[in-house]
Amino acid sequence: SQQGEEDPQALSIQEGENATMNCSYKTSINNLQWYRQNSGRGLVHLILIRSNEREKHSGRLRVTLDTSKKSSSLLITASRAADTASYFCATSTSGTSGSRLTFGEGTQLTVNP
Amino acid sequence: EAEVAQSPRYKITEKSQAVAFWCDPISGHATLYWYRQILGQGPELLVQFQDESVVDDSQLPKDRFSAERLKGVDSTLKIQPAELGDSAMYLCASSLGGQETQYFGPGTRLLVL
Numbered sequence: 001s002q003q004g005e006e007d008p009q010a011l012s013i014q015e016g017e018n019a020t021m022n023c024s025y026k027t028s029i030n031n032l033q034w035y036r037q038n039s040g041r042g043l044v045h046l047i048l049i050r051s052n053e054r055e056k057h058s059g060r061l062r063v064t065l066d067t068s069k070k071s072s073s074l075l076i077t078a079s080r081a082a083d084t085a086s087y088f089c090a091t092s093t094s095g096t097s098g099s100r101l102t103f104g105e106g107t108q109l110t111v112n113p
Numbered sequence: 114e115a116e117v118a119q120s121p122r123y124k125i126t127e128k129s130q131a132v133a134f135w136c137d138p139i140s141g142h143a144t145l146y147w148y149r150q151i152l153g154q155g156p157e158l159l160v161q162f163q164d165e166s167v168v169d170d171s172q173l174p175k176d177r178f179s180a181e182r183l184k185g186v187d188s189t190l191k192i193q194p195a196e197l198g199d200s201a202m203y204l205c206a207s208s209l210g211g212q213e214t215q216y217f218g219p220g221t222r223l224l225v226l
Contacts, residue, residue: 004155033214042117042204042217043156088155100169101146101215103155 004089004104012110019076021107023089024069030092030099032065034074037086037106046074046087079111115139117218119205125224131193134221138187138207146215147180147190148204156204162188195225 007022023032031050035043049056049065049072056063062075076083086106092099118137126132138145143164148156159178161169165185173180177196182188192199202222206215 035217040202040220040222042219043206043215045214045216048214090155100158100161103157105153105155 004091004102006087006089006104006107008107009105010108010110012112013079015079015081015111015113017079017111019079019083019109019111021074021087021089021109023072023074023104025072025089025091025104026070027091027093029067030094032063032072033090033092033101034061034063034072035088035090035103037088039085043088076109079109081111081113083109084111085109117205117207117216119203119218119221121221122219123222123224125226126195127226128197129194131191132195132223133192134190134203134205134223136188136190136205136218138205139216142207142209142216143185144208144210145182145188146206146208147188148206150202150204150220152201159190192223195223197225199223200225 004023004025013019031048033048034046037043047058047063049063060077065072086108088103088106090101090103092101120135145162147159149159150156159173160180162182165182180190202220204220206217208215
């Protein structure tokens with residue numbers, strides 16, 4: 001079952017604009033990760049934010065985490081056509097079987113040149 | 114740069130036939146994962162290995178799916194017999210530890226006719 005829910009499901013913007021994607025989850029987490037997937041390919045890890053962190057930056061990416069609201073956001077600044085892809089949030093949780101990564105449904109981002 | 118290898122990249126089979134997918138994780142990664150991704154959805158964990166041991170197969174349909182990692186390195190996922198609903202992308206990933214970044218292979222796209 002999917003824990004994370006991404007919003008919006010699809011986003012279309014012009015090159016140079018910023019793109020913001022949101023993720024909500026239901027249970028306590030160890031960390032939250034964002035991945036990118038180009039059409040028909042495997043997933044590529046973008047950034048990991050731990051449960052005791054509130055904000056993290058990596059190049060043009062900015063991730064925030066609000067554990068009180070059980071939500072995270074991914075901001076891509078100055079978007080490029082090459083950023084067109086599906087973006088997934090994934091929550092790492094601990095259970096009886098050890099740690100598990102649970103992915104959301106994804107946001108399809110289209111950056112128009 | 115080390116990558117996760119998967120084969121085949123594409124597989125077309127008829128229902129009731131047996132299929133097998135192979136994965137070679139990044140050298141030194143003790144944790145290996147198999148995911149199934151239905152078109153338009155996020156990946157869903159099927160099975161997780163720590164070295165040669167299964168630590169989570171709660172979502173694996175054990176009546177038809179099996180997975181092994183005999184020497185704690187490469188892994189095979191088998192479906193027998195395949196059903197129409199098994200058509201999906203099968204992704205393999207590996208990580209150093211269970212909570213950290215996962216590195217994904219390119220996936221095997223399965224079509225069951």
